[in-house]
Amino acid sequence: MKLLPTLTSLAIWALLPSASLVAQQPGASSAPAPAAPKEEDAFSPSAHVMVFGDATYLATDRAIPSGFLIGQTVGHLIASLTERLAYFGEVTASSSSSGYSVEVERSILRYDVVDALKISGGRYHTPVGFWNTNYHHGTWLQTTVARPEMVKYGSQFIPTHFVGAMAEGTLPAGDLGVGYIVGVGNGRGATISRAGDAGDANSNRAWTAAVSVRPATMFGLQAGAGYYSDRLSTPAPTAVTAKEDITSGYVAWQRERPEFIAEYALVRHTPELGGAATSNHGYYVQLGYRLPGDASAWKPYVRTEEVVTSPTDAIFAPLALGYRGTLGGLRYDFAPYAALKLEYRREQFQGKEWSNGVYLNASFTIPGLGSGEGNPMGHI
Amino acid sequence: MHTHPTLIRAALGARTLTLNASRRAGRVLAGMLLALATLTAARPAGAQAKNTGAIAIVVHPEVQVSNLSFAELRRIFLGEQQYWSDRSKVTLLVRAPTAYERSMVLDRIYKMDEDRFRQYWIGKMFRAEVAAGPKIVYSSDMALNLISSIRGSITFVPVSAVTPDVKVLRIDGKLPGEAGYPLQ
Numbered sequence: 001m002k003l004l005p006t007l008t009s010l011a012i013w014a015l016l017p018s019a020s021l022v023a024q025q026p027g028a029s030s031a032p033a034p035a036a037p038k039e040e041d042a043f044s045p046s047a048h049v050m051v052f053g054d055a056t057y058l059a060t061d062r063a064i065p066s067g068f069l070i071g072q073t074v075g076h077l078i079a080s081l082t083e084r085l086a087y088f089g090e091v092t093a094s095s096s097s098s099g100y101s102v103e104v105e106r107s108i109l110r111y112d113v114v115d116a117l118k119i120s121g122g123r124y125h126t127p128v129g130f131w132n133t134n135y136h137h138g139t140w141l142q143t144t145v146a147r148p149e150m151v152k153y154g155s156q157f158i159p160t161h162f163v164g165a166m167a168e169g170t171l172p173a174g175d176l177g178v179g180y181i182v183g184v185g186n187g188r189g190a191t192i193s194r195a196g197d198a199g200d201a202n203s204n205r206a207w208t209a210a211v212s213v214r215p216a217t218m219f220g221l222q223a224g225a226g227y228y229s230d231r232l233s234t235p236a237p238t239a240v241t242a243k244e245d246i247t248s249g250y251v252a253w254q255r256e257r258p259e260f261i262a263e264y265a266l267v268r269h270t271p272e273l274g275g276a277a278t279s280n281h282g283y284y285v286q287l288g289y290r291l292p293g294d295a296s297a298w299k300p301y302v303r304t305e306e307v308v309t310s311p312t313d314a315i316f317a318p319l320a321l322g323y324r325g326t327l328g329g330l331r332y333d334f335a336p337y338a339a340l341k342l343e344y345r346r347e348q349f350q351g352k353e354w355s356n357g358v359y360l361n362a363s364f365t366i367p368g369l370g371s372g373e374g375n376p377m378g379h380i
Numbered sequence: 381m382h383t384h385p386t387l388i389r390a391a392l393g394a395r396t397l398t399l400n401a402s403r404r405a406g407r408v409l410a411g412m413l414l415a416l417a418t419l420t421a422a423r424p425a426g427a428q429a430k431n432t433g434a435i436a437i438v439v440h441p442e443v444q445v446s447n448l449s450f451a452e453l454r455r456i457f458l459g460e461q462q463y464w465s466d467r468s469k470v471t472l473l474v475r476a477p478t479a480y481e482r483s484m485v486l487d488r489i490y491k492m493d494e495d496r497f498r499q500y501w502i503g504k505m506f507r508a509e510v511a512a513g514p515k516i517v518y519s520s521d522m523a524l525n526l527i528s529s530i531r532g533s534i535t536f537v538p539v540s541a542v543t544p545d546v547k548v549l550r551i552d553g554k555l556p557g558e559a560g561y562p563l564q
Contacts, residue, residue: 046512050502078505078512083469086511108508115463138506141499170460175451177460214460216451219491256496296493336495367502 047079051366054139060357062347070095071363072153074105074137084112092137094153105137105161116169123195126162127181127210128228129263130250140363143259143288143331145343148305149323150265150282156319157282157307158246158265159188159228161195162208177214179224183207187230188244192315202241206230210248220255232269232315240314243270256299259288269315278310280321288331299331322350329359338364434556434564435481438527438546439534443468447550450562456534457489459501459510464532473523473535474514481520481536488563536563 054071077089090106110120125132131151135142150157164185171178186196187206200206210226228246250263262285270277284305291298307323309316329343343359437453439445444466448456455461462470475482477494486497501513517523520541527533528545539556542548554561 048505048512050506076506078508080511086508088508088511106508110508112462114467115461134503134507136506138503141503141506175449177455216454219454255491296495333495336498365502367498 043080043083045080045082047077048368050074050076050078050368052076052138052140052363053365054361054363056145056359056361058357058359060355062355062357065097071139071361072137076138086110086112090136114169116171118168119165120168121165122163123197124162124164124166124183126159126228127166127183127208128158128226128246129248129265130222130224130252130261131263132158132160134252138365139361140337140339140365143299143301143341144286144303144327144329145341145359145361148263148282148284148286148303149325150263150284150305150307154193156193156316157267157280157309157321158248159192159195159206159230162187162206163195163197164205175216177216179212179214180210182209188232190233190235192232192234202231202233204231221251221253223249223251225249231272234315238314238318241272242315243272244268244315245270256288256290257292259286259290259299259301261286267316269313271314275314276312278313278316280307280309280313280316282307297333299333300329301331302326302328320350324348335364337367338362434539434561435484435536436539436542436556437534437536437549437551437563438524438542439549440527440531441545441547442531443534443547445549446547447553450552453549453551454489457485459504459513462510468532471530471533472514473517473526473530473533475520475523475536476516476518481538484563485536 052072052074056069056071058066058069060066071094073093075091077087079087081087086109088106088108088110089104092103092105093100094103104123106123106125108120108122108124110118112118125136127133129151131142131147135147137153139145147153149155151160153160162183162185164183166181166183168181169179171180184205184207186200187204188194188201189196190201206229208226208228210224212222212224214222226246226248228244228248230244232240232242232244234240245268246265247268248263248265250261252262253260262283264281264283267280267282268277269280282305284303286301286303288299288301290296291300304326305323306325307321309319309321311317325345325347327343327345329341332340332342334340339362341359341361341363343361345357345359346354347357348354437448443464445464452461456470457472459472464470474485486492486494490497490500492500501510504510505513515526517526517535520537523535523537524541524543524546527535528543534549548555551562552560556564
């Protein structure tokens with residue numbers, strides 16, 4: 001199993017900066033007194049590793065494997081290289097019938113100029129909508145057991161990953177809390193569920209732009225809208241080339257009493273060799289409520305969602321992405337960094353018969369492995 | 381220092397019972413209970429619970445700010461504003477759990493309990509929005525020492541602990557003790 005070596009390597013890597021720093025400390029030699037250190041010289045690099053994991057017991061009448069399932073094990077590395085330069089990495093190990101597959105989900109090097117301008121490059125979760133850039137692969141962070149179908153792991157409906165460069169920041173707009181992000185990158189690969197990690201599938205780069213607001217007067221509210229544009233080139237036998245435009249929007253209220261998240265995405269494909277443009281829709285609405293007082297460890301929730309694809313869409317129609325589903329569940333935070341979730345789902349895939357499933361999921365995070373100050377896990 | 385009456389009664393009761401069986405064992409048990417009662421009375425939680433004074437928002441003396449709106453203060457404490465207007469980095473210092481002033485800041489500024497506060501910063505780091513969480517301090521003295529030595533740092537301490545070598549910020553134009561100050 002490759003999981004343990006991977007995580008161990010991450011932890012060792014996280015500890016290396018402090019070790020190398022110790023080696024570089026000026027010793028008690030009789031060298032001349034150095035000049036006053038610059039601010040950059042006084043900076044102490046730090047690195048932290050977080051681990052997320054989960055396991056699920058599944059009982060369903062769908063024709064899929066049921067029983068005990070190991071979810072994704074996630075290692076997240078954060079390293080401050082200078083006061084303004086930081087690295088963020090996220091690696092997952094996912095179980096399958098043939099073993100574990102390891103994937104680099106995010107690998108981002110970012111330089112903060114000011115709050116209004118932070119420049120980065122690497123592999124991201126595409127800033128389309130809310131869920132994809134808020135919960136990433138941290139199952140413990142999200143209220144429910146699984147992600148909505150439109151942004152599920154390996155989603156073909158929206159491009160969940162983006163390889164390229166981004167500029168982001170918060171704008172001085174008073175109490176409105178306006179944030180923006182713009183990026184250019186490879187877009188989808190030839191297999192449309194994958195990003196173009198080793199180069200774009202065609203000579204046309206993808207670009208994306210999104211804005212969000214977090215008004216100070218409505219603390220807990222976040223709303224945003226985004227646009228994504230790319231040119232898709234699928235391999236034979238479909239061999240379609242089409243322009244893809246994604247328009248998305250969301251509203252999220254995250255104060256937990258209640259929690260409300262609603263997200264919508266419109267994916268339009270325009271074939272370049274003729275044919276009508278097609279529209280495909282995905283949305284979900286999720287509502288949760290953390291109980292008050294002594295019952296605050298408990299959080300009931302519900303979600304309804306739908307993915308509707310056009311039967312004439314040259315790219316989506318062969319993939320049978322249609323989905324309707326409703327779920328209800330109860331989350332129990334039995335420890336500060338661990339939760340149990342019991343969830344019932346009623347789902348319909350691509351117009352087939354409705355299915356029912358019960359999921360019992362345990363998720364956790366190990367929030368503080370690493371060096372340097374600023375570790376919120378072991379101390380906060 | 382006061383010993384909790386219930387624990388004293390428990391200690392004396394235990395001592396009476398054990399005398400009937402074994403004077404020596406009883407003395408040991410009573411001694412342990414009295415020590416426990418003494419330790420319990422010496423815990424800081426009781427003293428902190430009685431501390432209900434205002435807290436001051438203090439910064440490094442070179443920070444080019446003397447007044448913040450409450451919304452700006454919240455953005456800084458939430459890690460949404462990470463740089464001062466002179467482009468120096470904001471370094472947020474937060475008291476460790478059980479301190480009265482931490483409870484007030486979580487309640488008034490973050491509007492979160494301890495669990496949600498931890499979850500907030502874990503999520504913030506996981507989303508790559510910050511490279512590090514707040515630095516944790518274990519006393520007002522430690523907070524003030526770090527404030528005076530780390531450029532761009534900001535924290536909160538009881539007003540009674542403020543020293544002359546740090547700068548106290550006005551919040552919405554008010555200083556601690558003035559009517560309308562939001563952290564008292």
